[in-house]
Amino acid sequence: MSVFTMRLLAGISAALAFLLVFYSFEFPPVDSVQRGYRGLAMEEISNPRVDRAKVRANVLPEAAPPTDKAGQKASSVYTNLKVLGDMDANELLRLMTDMTTWVSPEQGCAYCHDENDLAADRPYTKIVSRRMLEMVRYINGSWKTHVVDTGVTCWACHRGQPVPANVWYADSPRTAQGAAGNLAGQNVASAAGGLTALPVDPFTPFIKDGKEIRVQSGTALPGTSRVSIKQTEWTYSLMMHISKGLGVNCTYCHNSRDFFGWNESTPQRLTAWHGIRLVRDINTQFLEPLTPVFPASRLGPTGDVAKVNCATCHEGVAKPLNGVSMIKDYPVLVGPAPARTASAAPVGAK
Ligand code: HEC
Numbered sequence: 001m002s003v004f005t006m007r008l009l010a011g012i013s014a015a016l017a018f019l020l021v022f023y024s025f026e027f028p029p030v031d032s033v034q035r036g037y038r039g040l041a042m043e044e045i046s047n048p049r050v051d052r053a054k055v056r057a058n059v060l061p062e063a064a065p066p067t068d069k070a071g072q073k074a075s076s077v078y079t080n081l082k083v084l085g086d087m088d089a090n091e092l093l094r095l096m097t098d099m100t101t102w103v104s105p106e107q108g109c110a111y112c113h114d115e116n117d118l119a120a121d122r123p124y125t126k127i128v129s130r131r132m133l134e135m136v137r138y139i140n141g142s143w144k145t146h147v148v149d150t151g152v153t154c155w156a157c158h159r160g161q162p163v164p165a166n167v168w169y170a171d172s173p174r175t176a177q178g179a180a181g182n183l184a185g186q187n188v189a190s191a192a193g194g195l196t197a198l199p200v201d202p203f204t205p206f207i208k209d210g211k212e213i214r215v216q217s218g219t220a221l222p223g224t225s226r227v228s229i230k231q232t233e234w235t236y237s238l239m240m241h242i243s244k245g246l247g248v249n250c251t252y253c254h255n256s257r258d259f260f261g262w263n264e265s266t267p268q269r270l271t272a273w274h275g276i277r278l279v280r281d282i283n284t285q286f287l288e289p290l291t292p293v294f295p296a297s298r299l300g301p302t303g304d305v306a307k308v309n310c311a312t313c314h315e316g317v318a319k320p321l322n323g324v325s326m327i328k329d330y331p332v333l334v335g336p337a338p339a340r341t342a343s344a345a346p347v348g349a350k
């Protein structure tokens with residue numbers, strides 16, 4: 001290799017290294033908002049340039065224009081309605097148009113319908129959608145502790161795609177070569193754990209199995225409440241997911257001198273607490289039972305269905321779509337009032 005080529009290569013590598021470093025940082029100025037008492041570092045740091053991109057990515061598509069009422073129930077016009085039978089027949093078609101915008105704008109009605117027979121329960125996507133309609137009504141009617149009157153439609157998760165951008169599957173057990181041995185579900189950079197070596201899948205223990213999200217033991221002596229190092233690592237991994245999913249710092253919810261204490265946490269932590277239960281609830285009641293309906297190509301490495309986590313609805317902002325109400329034009333998507341109150345008080349609440 002000539003001296004010239006070597007210098008050229010060195011020059012190119014230096015330029016690449018510079019670009020890599022240059023584009024790895026966010027540039028000042030950043031905004032900071034104080035969210036707790038003075039001197040506690042409870043500040044929310046945000047970068048207006050990053051936020052602008054998030055605003056663009058979180059808009060509600062225009063609803064289909066309102067229609068005149070048919071004056072007839074949809075069930076008297078159509079033959080196979082199990083959820084939407086009570087709505088006005090014309091409004092049903094309007095909702096179908098919006099559902100197409102929300103879930104399958106490129107594929108159209110045919111994504112969920114046999115176009116020769118709209119009443120037929122095929123393809124499988126129609127069966128899934130019917131259950132999704134029930135799920136949305138249930139979330140809006142029974143989980144006001146989390147979604148209040150802002151609510152959700154299919155758009156909250158789907159954003160114009162049949163498969164939402166943020167879903168999770170159980171991690172398949174992996175092993176490393178040689179001395180590293182069993183990776184124990186961690187030690188590889190994972191999106192959930194914020195690209196750290198924290199556990200790859202904090203969702204199975206906390207969202208699926210409902211384990212306690214704890215670092216601090218409730219008792220002084222071991223025995224009654226065993227909080228393992230693994231559980232601590234899972235907790236931190238889940239918290240990284242929550243922060244990233246909502247685009248906020250830990251101090252949006254916690255006073256970091258006491259992560260455990262509810263009396264020093266912000267009100268948003270309580271909303272998040274209900275959010276964790278909401279996610280558990282819809283994954284177990286709606287998504288998991290749909291597993292046999294999905295084709296194998298849609299299932300994860302261990303044969304489980306794609307499931308919801310915080311990022312599925314939040315997409316990087318503290319309130320999905322920055323708090324714009326999704327259900328104001330769709331009263332039919334709010335289910336009956338809750339038959340039971342959501343859950344007991346959070347552990348440690350005063
Ligand atoms: C994302 C899935 C999805 C898309 C896209 C969709 N539909 Fe539907 N459609 C459904 C589901 C689910 C039902 C059944 C609802 C129920 O059981 O109450 C239904 C029912 C219907 C019915 C009633 C059929 C009957 O006789 O029972 C009609 C008509 C209909 N859709 C028309 C349309 C049209 C027109 C489009 C396109 C503009 C469309 N749909 C797009 C999921 C979809």
Ligand code: HEC
Nearest residue numbers: 125128129132133136153154157162163167298306307308
């Ligand atoms: C809370 C989030 C969430 C909401 C709200 C939601 N979905 Fe889904 N949806 C999912 C997840 C997760 C899947 C599983 C992804 C997959 O298909 O593997 C899914 C799958 C689907 C599929 C199957 C797509 C495919 O190609 O396999 C259809 C169709 C669908 N949803 C329609 C709807 C409709 C219609 C609504 C509104 C009535 C809706 N969804 C609301 C989360 C959501």
Ligand code: HEC
Nearest residue numbers: 213214215216239240243249250252253259260269272273
């Ligand atoms: C959006 C609100 C929110 C954000 C942001 C958040 N947390 Fe949490 N955190 C919670 C909630 C809610 C719980 C309690 C979960 C439960 O009991 O089910 C919790 C629990 C914890 C615990 C367990 C405390 C105990 O009881 O032992 C630790 C530690 C923790 N969080 C650390 C963090 C860290 C570190 C971050 C930032 C990477 C963070 N959290 C970001 C809401 C949040």
Ligand code: HEC
Nearest residue numbers: 147148150151242268271272275276309310313318319320
């Ligand atoms: C089904 C969709 C959905 C899922 C899944 C979801 N959220 Fe939410 N969340 C919402 C909606 C809608 C709001 C807005 C409510 C409002 O307008 O106050 C919200 C609001 C919040 C807020 C209040 C923000 C603020 O500034 O007041 C927090 C905190 C939060 N969610 C945390 C979580 C966490 C943590 C998870 C995962 C465990 C989660 N959410 C999962 C839909 C969802």
